[in-house]
Amino acid sequence: MATGVGDFSRRDWQRIEDGELRLALIGLGWWTVDVAIPAIEEGDLCATTVLVSSSTEKAERIAAENGVETGISYEEFHDGEAAEEYDAVYVGTPNALHLEYVETAADLGKAVLCEKPLEATVERAEKLVEAAEGEVPLMTAYRMQTEPAVRRSRELIEAGFVGDPVSVKSTNTQPLLEMIPDPDQWRLNPDLAGYGASVMDLGIYSINTARYLLDREPVSARATMRSDDEAFADVPDEVAEFTLTFEGGVPLEATASQNAQEDTSLTLIGTEGSIELDPAFHGEATLHVSKGDVRAEIEDTGIDATGEMREEFDYFADRVLSGGDIGPDGHEGLADMRAIRAIHEAADHDDAVDI
Numbered sequence: 001m002a003t004g005v006g007d008f009s010r011r012d013w014q015r016i017e018d019g020e021l022r023l024a025l026i027g028l029g030w031w032t033v034d035v036a037i038p039a040i041e042e043g044d045l046c047a048t049t050v051l052v053s054s055s056t057e058k059a060e061r062i063a064a065e066n067g068v069e070t071g072i073s074y075e076e077f078h079d080g081e082a083a084e085e086y087d088a089v090y091v092g093t094p095n096a097l098h099l100e101y102v103e104t105a106a107d108l109g110k111a112v113l114c115e116k117p118l119e120a121t122v123e124r125a126e127k128l129v130e131a132a133e134g135e136v137p138l139m140t141a142y143r144m145q146t147e148p149a150v151r152r153s154r155e156l157i158e159a160g161f162v163g164d165p166v167s168v169k170s171t172n173t174q175p176l177l178e179m180i181p182d183p184d185q186w187r188l189n190p191d192l193a194g195y196g197a198s199v200m201d202l203g204i205y206s207i208n209t210a211r212y213l214l215d216r217e218p219v220s221a222r223a224t225m226r227s228d229d230e231a232f233a234d235v236p237d238e239v240a241e242f243t244l245t246f247e248g249g250v251p252l253e254a255t256a257s258q259n260a261q262e263d264t265s266l267t268l269i270g271t272e273g274s275i276e277l278d279p280a281f282h283g284e285a286t287l288h289v290s291k292g293d294v295r296a297e298i299e300d301t302g303i304d305a306t307g308e309m310r311e312e313f314d315y316f317a318d319r320v321l322s323g324g325d326i327g328p329d330g331h332e333g334l335a336d337m338r339a340i341r342a343i344h345e346a347a348d349h350d351d352a353v354d355i
Helices: 031-043 056-065 074-078 095-107 122-132 148-158 200-212 305-323 330-349
Strands: 021-024 046-053 070-075 086-091 109-115 140-141 165-175 218-226 241-248 250-258 258-272 274-277 287-291 293-296
Touching: 021 074, 021 305, 031 074, 031 305, 046 056, 046 074, 046 305, 056 070, 056 274, 070 074, 070 095, 074 086, 074 095, 086 095, 086 305, 095 109, 095 122, 109 330, 122 140, 122 330, 140 274, 140 330, 148 200, 148 274, 148 287, 165 200, 200 218, 200 241, 200 250, 200 258, 200 330, 241 330
Parallel strands: 021 046, 021 086, 046 070, 086 109, 109 140, 165 250
Antiparallel strands: 165 258, 218 241, 241 250, 258 274, 274 287, 287 293
8 A cells, every 4th residue: 555645556446458348328418428438538448339329310420420430229229239339338318217228238248337326216226236236247437436536535544544534524516507507407307317406416426435435334314405496496405415424423414506606525534634625526636635733735636527437437447358346336326325315315304314
């Protein structure tokens, strides 16, 4: 293990140097087109060979614009068309549609990288994990777990830099309607998004990153939520504040909102020191450390959101091609879904809920 605060290997997880995992990308929203496709192009171990969208025409058009050979429709994907042209799939559709594509991928024997949250509800996420288990590798797309600054933070915690963890505080907010000026978008539609808009899409970063850094599981949840803006009338959590209590009594106090200025941070305080990621979750993560009178900032690693996705895709390919165990697997995604359900139940009942 590295001993210097600023010492860490960008790819401490890498097992293979050569190889290529051919990917079909399912769901061609802005994140897939503007971030995932360039990330794969930048990477070392993946290639985009098939694009899958609502119509063949759209898929073929975006494929041609991005130098991808094949574009097919969702229906054609389910029928197994072009299956010989890819080895694995990336599922980037709205949450409530993940299950059907994972089921088809498993039937076709294709490894799966599924966006977080894993599905719209715990019950559907359980079916998704069951569909893949024992059939194909399944990874939940937690790019924070391959973000170098986050991985270095975990190394420091494991090495005892902060002493015993005492508390975690985290914020993840953004102005969704400025980013995507459409009140009818799927993130505001509970039939597609799931339990809500903010905890499902943003709070999940705080939850999973805290779980990853602490290497502990949450045991109870408390929460308050509100939705005042008309655009958020169908979801309960335009703004959500929640506390997860982890094993050993360590609390995570978090705020998530889809209708606020962009702000992402996570601070873990221990008996001897602290670590802070600020910014944390939207690219360019920067690590700040404190121990006694000593304070240091480890400059951001030069990895933006595209770079984070590049690391995620190459990690997935490394594990599939080498046959290695996947860290953020389906059960990891399922654990976060159970925490999110408990947070919403706690807000509904204005009381603590066991997880």
